Amino acid sequence: MNDIKLALLGSEGAGKSAVLVRFLTKRFIGEYASNTNSLYRKRLSIDGRQLNLEVFDPCSQGTEARCIVEEPVDWADGFVVVYNISDRTSFINAENILQQIRETRIENCKGEVEVPVCLVGNKQDLCHARQVCEEEGRSLAQENRCLFQEVSAAESYQEISNLFTQLIREVMEHLKYRADRRCYSSSKSMAKLINNMFGKRRKSV
Numbered sequence: 001m002n003d004i005k006l007a008l009l010g011s012e013g014a015g016k017s018a019v020l021v022r023f024l025t026k027r028f029i030g031e032y033a034s035n036t037n038s039l040y041r042k043r044l045s046i047d048g049r050q051l052n053l054e055v056f057d058p059c060s061q062g063t064e065a066r067c068i069v070e071e072p073v074d075w076a077d078g079f080v081v082v083y084n085i086s087d088r089t090s091f092i093n094a095e096n097i098l099q100q101i102r103e104t105r106i107e108n109c110k111g112e113v114e115v116p117v118c119l120v121g122n123k124q125d126l127c128h129a130r131q132v133c134e135e136e137g138r139s140l141a142q143e144n145r146c147l148f149q150e151v152s153a154a155e156s157y158q159e160i161s162n163l164f165t166q167l168i169r170e171v172m173e174h175l176k177y178r179a180d181r182r183c184y185s186s187s188k189s190m191a192k193l194i195n196n197m198f199g200k201r202r203k204s205v
């Protein structure tokens, strides 16, 4: 069973909880307590593989969102960064968060492949009040090599579901790649150790 940990980040009121709850329950719930951190857990099956999904939805008023990005022991295997298309400030904040994720991961992973991230432009139903055009979101995602989708947690489920599924697939591949690398480097160190212990002796026979 795979364990997958995601963290939701974005400005206060961007709709992080709404997007996540839509994915987990297919329902839209208008109001959420925003003064607490929440950890959601769900068992899922993707491509026939069973997995335990954990999603950390930090309270935006605290500093936890920042902490989890900066946490040196990388808790999250992937990130969902949400902004509100009718609030430019939330888009600028998303840009900063993506940069923080990139910088933190580069420092921690020393050239390892980048952590999977998706950028979500929420509240697409408020397009009459749009402040961020879709192209801006797409190009920000391209610059940061992450997935992108505009969605409306209020009105639809399918796009959110597709996006999370794609992200989870990327996370599973990323975790496999990391495990293979660990395995390869530990078998290299084992080979080196064996060589150090027996290699010279064999040569002298």
Ligand SMILES: Nc1nc2c(ncn2[C@@H]2O[C@H](COP(=O)(O)OP(=O)(O)OP(=O)(O)O)[C@@H](O)[C@H]2O)c(=O)[nH]1
Pocket (backbone or CB within 6 Å): 010, 011, 012, 013, 014, 015, 016, 017, 018, 019, 029, 030, 031, 032, 033, 034, 035, 058, 059, 060, 061, 122, 123, 124, 125, 126, 151, 152, 153, 154, 155
């Ligand atoms: N019109 C519209 N409103 C939405 C949508 N998604 C969320 N909302 C509303 O936006 C407000 C904030 O949603 P939340 O899901 O609590 O946002 P959040 O980012 O988790 O907020 P914090 O917990 O305060 O950080 C609520 O009033 C939601 O009903 C959407 O797709 N369309």
